[in-house]
Amino acid sequence: MNESSKRENKEFLLKFYGSNSMQLFENAFSANIGKREHFLFLDSGCRPVRGKKKLNQCAKNLAKKIRQGPPREIQVFYGAxxxxxVVIPVRQGDNIYGYILAPASGNKPAKETLLLMKSFMDIALKEFQKEQELTRLYDTIRPRAIALSTIHTIHRLLxxxxxxxxxxxxxxxxxLQVMRAGHCSIMLMDDSRNYLVPKAVIDLKNNLGKAHKKHRRIKLGVGTEGKVARTGKTVLSRNSICVPLVEEDIIGVICAKDKANNATFxxxxxxxxxxxxEQAVIAIKNAQLYEEQKKMAYGSIRSLATLLDIKSPSMYxxxxxxxxxxxxxxxEMRVRGEDLRNLRYAxxxxxxxxxxIPDEILKKEGGLSKKEYAIIKKQHLESLKILEPLEFLKPAMPIITHHHERYDGTGYPSGLKGKNIPVGARIMAVADAFEAMVTLRPYKDRGIxxxxAIKEIEGNRGTQFDPGVVDAFMAVTNKPEFKNYFTAGLR
Amino acid sequence: MKNIKTILKNETQKKVLLFFNENPHCIDTAKGISVWVGCDTSAVKKALNKLVKEGALINHRTASTDAYSYTNQRAIVKKIERCIKNL
Structure with missing residues (x-):
């Protein structure tokens, strides 16, 4: 038997020694033959498995006897x-891991009892092996299952x-969390594909966890990040790890450094x-596609606005x-995300x-007749049909449609009242009225x-306008940056 | 983190904290963590929120997912480890 097998056998024996299965065997032995406290464990070379433990003379003699003719089955020996x-080989097939020396407290055990003990030992060994297999599975599969679940959660978060x-x-x-690192940077390739541009850099030591983009770009091939981006090969060192973000081409790198407790990656x-x-690349690509889609939608709206402006400047x-x-x-009213984007489109x-709507009605100064007002209401909805084919404008349509409604229900086209008017439309109504009052337009040579205009808006709070929107508008007018909105064209 | 010993008096909080100490790279939902620690999801959720409040865990919240991970403040981790050793 080579040294490595001896070591493995000894390890097995030591684990078996402290296992629940061994306990069961000891209980059975104590009940039938002798006290478990006197058990001695010897390795296959008849040395005590607990290295420092010295054998007494009796055990030494026994060990010598066993060495001379190692028993393959349970056997009774006579000491001093x-x-x-009783010498019980801990054995499976041909492999003998070691021996248990167990003094009997009474007479020589009957053959049947010894056979029973042998069966107990076989069962205990099998149980122990099952236990070992389960432990091994637990140790190998559980961390991977946790890691898999982590990746799944990250996918959901991203x-x-x-x-x-x-x-x-x-x-x-x-x-940073998953790697237990102190530093993480994500860099994406620039349009020239010659440089990596830092998009997020988090350094727990220096920036207290704040991400920032002030780091310098890195030329491809320079430094670890640059090399990874050029070669597409992961670099793993004691203190850092850097992997490429690969779609069809390399689009960037993720690097982590400074593992907790000075541990190595x-x-x-x-x-x-x-x-x-891999998850990151999918998420980045989705975000890029979404950005492009947004740009296209915005571009289409701007084109349409430009066309309308060419037909009649500032009319539509x-x-x-x-x-x-x-x-x-x-x-100011905490409108966020998609709602804010749709409002911008509207x-x-x-x-x-x-x-x-005929120009003579649009440009008419003073009040409108009932007939003219009816035309406006009808044509307003008619005109909006030109926007219907633009799918991405659908969520913005209620805002465009209803921003001439009045809070008291006397507006058009539907006579909606209060909170039944979409919030975006209520906001746009205030801004629209304000701009109409202060702007000089081709069809209107007088402004206030x-x-x-602010006073007028406030005066119509709760009648023409939503009080909440007026409050938000007043808050905006008090902001210093508000004045910058009006440097030309307004009075 | 004020009093780890008080936190550890609650069995679910203790199990969750031990789990994250043993698996510090893990990021998971309350449901996932309840599987790993073998406790009821609602009790785990309560324990997780308490541990977030105490600074032992971080909450990663989005519109659709509520996930938790171990703190990356090394001083807190050391403090927790000292207490766990004495258990």
Missing amino acids: SNNIC SSTLDMDELIERMARLT TKFDQEILLTLA THSDKFVKIVIAIAE ALLPDTGRFT TIPQ
């Missing part, structure tokens, strides 16, 4: 003063946002980070300042509903001053 000692900045920062924070870490990088669209006022009020095309 004819003491009876796929819940399409905002690129938010996504990259979240990715960096999650990498392992192959397991590498495996996890590579899986995480308002200035960029109008959009800014709408967004400022909305932000604010770019607020008066498309005028498209088929900003303070007068």
Whole structure:
């Protein structure tokens, strides 16, 4: 038997010695033959398995006897003063792991009892092996199952946002957590594909966990990150790990450094980070596609607005300042995400509903007749049909459609009242009225001053306008940046 | 983190904290963690939120997912480890 097998056998014996299965055997032995406290464990070379333990003379003699003719089955030996000692080989097939020397407390045990003990030992060994197998499975599968569940959770966390900045920062924070690292950076390739641009850098030591983008770009091939981006090969060192983000081409890298407790990054870490990088690439690509889609939608709306402006300047669209006022009020009212984006779209095309309204009605100063008002109501809805084919504008349509409603229900086209009017439409109504009052338009040569317009808006609080929106508007007008919205074109 | 000993008096909190100490790289939902520690999900959720409040865990919350991970503040981790050793 070589040294390695001897070592393995000894390890097995030591584990068996402390196992529950051995306990069961000891109980059975104590009940039938002798006390368990006197058990001695010898390895296959008849040395005590607990290295420092010295054998007494009796045990030494026995060990010598066993060495001379190692028993393959349970056997009774006679020690000094004819003491009876049962020697139980711990054996499976041909492999003998060691022996248990167990003194009997009474007479020589009957053959049947010895056979029973042998069966107990076989069962105990089998149980122990099952126990070992379960432990091995637990030790190998459980960490992987936890890691798999972690990756699944990360996938859920990453796929819940399409905002690129938010996504990259979240990715960096999650990498930091999973790798138990003190530093994480995510860099993406620039358009020239010659440089890596840091998109999120988190350093727990220096930045107290804040992500920032002030780090310098890295040339491809330079430094660990640059090399990984050029070769597409992972670099794993004691203190850092850097993996490429690969779609069809390399789009960037994720790097983690400074593992907790000065531990080293392992192959397991590498495996996890590579899986995480795969998730990251999918999430980045989704976010990029979404950004492109948003840009296309925005571009289409701007084109349409430009076309409408060419036909009749400022008749169907308002200035960029109008959009800014709408967004400022909305932000003041904590409108967020998709709702804010739809409001922005609506604010770019607020008066498309005028498209088929005759110019003489639109440009008429003073009050409208009932007939003219009826035409406006009818044509407003008619005109909006030109926006219907634009699928991405669907969520913005109620805002565009209803921003001429009045809070008291006397507006058009549907006479909606109070909170039945979409919030975006209520916001746009205030901004629209404000801009109409202070802007000089081709069909209107008189405007009023900003303070007068603000007073007018406030005066119609609760009748024409939603009180909540008016409050938000007033808050916006008190902000210093508000004045910057009106540098030209307004009085 | 004020008093780890008080936290450890609650059996579910103790199990969750021991789990994260043993698996510090894990990020999972309350449901997932309840499987790993073998406790009822609602009790685990309560324990997780308490541990987040105490600074032992981090909550990663999005509109659709509520996940938890171990703190990355090394001083807190050391403090927890000292207490766990004395259990």
